[in-house]
Amino acid sequence: MTVATLALLAVGTYLGLVWTPEDREMGHVYRIIYVHVPAMWMAMLALVLNFGLCVAYLFKSSWKTDALAEASGEVGLLFGSYGLVLGAIWGKPTWGTYWDWDPRLTAMAIMLVTYVAYMALRRFVEDPEKRAVWSSVVGIISFVNLPIVWFSVKWWRSLHQVQSTPKTVDPDMVLSLRVNAWASLMILTLFLLHRYRVALATREAEVALPEALPTDAPASRDNRASEVA
Amino acid sequence: MKRVRPISLLKTVGVLLAKDLLIEWRTRARLNALIFFALATLLLFSFAVGPDSKVLARNAGGYLWLALLFASVLALGESFRVEQENLTLDGLRLAPADARAIFLSKAVGNALLLIALGALLIPVMVALYGVQVAMGVGPFATTLVLGCMAISAPGTVYSAIASNARARDVLLPLLLFPLIIPALLAAAKATSLVLQGDPMNQLGSWFGLLFGFNLIYWGLGFLLFPRVIED
Numbered sequence: 001m002t003v004a005t006l007a008l009l010a011v012g013t014y015l016g017l018v019w020t021p022e023d024r025e026m027g028h029v030y031r032i033i034y035v036h037v038p039a040m041w042m043a044m045l046a047l048v049l050n051f052g053l054c055v056a057y058l059f060k061s062s063w064k065t066d067a068l069a070e071a072s073g074e075v076g077l078l079f080g081s082y083g084l085v086l087g088a089i090w091g092k093p094t095w096g097t098y099w100d101w102d103p104r105l106t107a108m109a110i111m112l113v114t115y116v117a118y119m120a121l122r123r124f125v126e127d128p129e130k131r132a133v134w135s136s137v138v139g140i141i142s143f144v145n146l147p148i149v150w151f152s153v154k155w156w157r158s159l160h161q162v163q164s165t166p167k168t169v170d171p172d173m174v175l176s177l178r179v180n181a182w183a184s185l186m187i188l189t190l191f192l193l194h195r196y197r198v199a200l201a202t203r204e205a206e207v208a209l210p211e212a213l214p215t216d217a218p219a220s221r222d223n224r225a226s227e228v229a
Numbered sequence: 230m231k232r233v234r235p236i237s238l239l240k241t242v243g244v245l246l247a248k249d250l251l252i253e254w255r256t257r258a259r260l261n262a263l264i265f266f267a268l269a270t271l272l273l274f275s276f277a278v279g280p281d282s283k284v285l286a287r288n289a290g291g292y293l294w295l296a297l298l299f300a301s302v303l304a305l306g307e308s309f310r311v312e313q314e315n316l317t318l319d320g321l322r323l324a325p326a327d328a329r330a331i332f333l334s335k336a337v338g339n340a341l342l343l344i345a346l347g348a349l350l351i352p353v354m355v356a357l358y359g360v361q362v363a364m365g366v367g368p369f370a371t372t373l374v375l376g377c378m379a380i381s382a383p384g385t386v387y388s389a390i391a392s393n394a395r396a397r398d399v400l401l402p403l404l405l406f407p408l409i410i411p412a413l414l415a416a417a418k419a420t421s422l423v424l425q426g427d428p429m430n431q432l433g434s435w436f437g438l439l440f441g442f443n444l445i446y447w448g449l450g451f452l453l454f455p456r457v458i459e460d
Binding site: 058110111113114116117120121124125126130133134136137138140141142144145148 | 383386387390393394395396399400403404406407408410411445446449453456457459
């Protein structure tokens with residue numbers, strides 16, 4: 001899969017840098033769109049996944065859910081920061097400034113800091129069970145920001161354009177954007193899988209039972225009681 | 230989770246709140262320290278910015294809420310430390326008190342503490358920064374209540390988490406500050422409008438934002454808190 005990802009990435013890079021024409025207004029500068037936009041999409045995807053896993057964990061505890069939640073939070077944070085930096089680099093030649101206090105940028109930066117806090121919490125709690133529960137709670141609370149980031153370009157008209165989709169992009173550029181997005185998705189999947197394995201191995205080193213939490217935990221007892229009642 | 234009738238939930242909240250307020254009242258030294266900390270913060274802003282009364286008056290709303298936010302971290306951090314010293318949190322849950330009642334009583338208690346603190350800070354701010362209050366007591370009180378509630382709901386959840394974690398003094402502000410930014414922004418803007426007048430009629434929309442923020446985080450806290458303190 002690594003080979004396929006690299007191959008697709010190479011094709012995407014060729015399409016983005018050479019094959020597609022330059023932009024009428026921005027010239028070659030716009031080509032950063034082929035990495036900036038997919039990076040942001042992947043960040044959103046990973047953080048939505050993180051939210052889903054946090055909710056899932058509270059309903060049914062399992063080390064695998066927790067490990068994947070940790071992986072998706074960290075990888076989402078990585079892609080988000082990468083996209084934000086790329087956006088700032090793009091902003092300098094087009095907007096004339098690296099950082100404008102535009103609602104989209106501000107909301108995104110705030111959201112990334114909340115996920116930094118989420119990752120910090122995971123480092124600061126030693127008890128693996130408590131860490132899993134608490135980080136699920138924090139993950140759910142942090143997620144409230146994501147819709148704000150996504151819709152911020154629609155709610156507040158500002159410098160940042162509305163979300164790019166294949167429909168809003170010139171037909172000549174759609175293929176490059178699509179290929180690069182798929183390449184990014186494969187990178188995301190690879191990162192997630194690797195990070196998941198690391199997280200699961202760490203958990204395995206911490207506790208003897210990696211499969212599921214001990215069933216006599218009060219949490220699961222409560223759940224069963226409510227199912228019976 | 231067992232079903233609890235709303236009346237008994239409210240009764241539990243009342244009893245727990247009375248207990249917390251009584252403790253707060255009997256250990257007044259902590260309360261005083263908190264007040265002077267917040268006052269010192271207000272004073273520090275005027276040193277950091279310089280004695281330019283125009284700048285200070287223009288930013289008074291923001292400074293007030295920053296002072297409240299900094300003080301809130303101390304207040305929130307304390308609110309579960311009291312429970313931990315003698316393992317009373319375990320005792321409460323064995324009593325048995327509904328975990329959601331514990332959340333509500335703690336969050337309401339923290340909000341009341343912050344509102345009282347804000348009520349003390351406002352006259353000092355008015356005097357210190359030389360601001361004119363354009364609008365009446367009503368909008369000011371609404372801003373204060375909504376803003377303090379917005380800090381206390383997520384703050385209560387996070388202080389329960391942070392109080393059990395390593396590096397808790399770092400963790401609470403790290404978790405809380407980014408989350409609270411929309412509320413801080415809305416509260417500071419609303420305060421500025423209350424102080425300087427509201428010709429464009431924007432106050433309502435900032436109140437709306439604060440109200441929505443409260444709705445989301447009080448709801449989330451109510452739902453999620455039982456999982457935070459389970460053992």
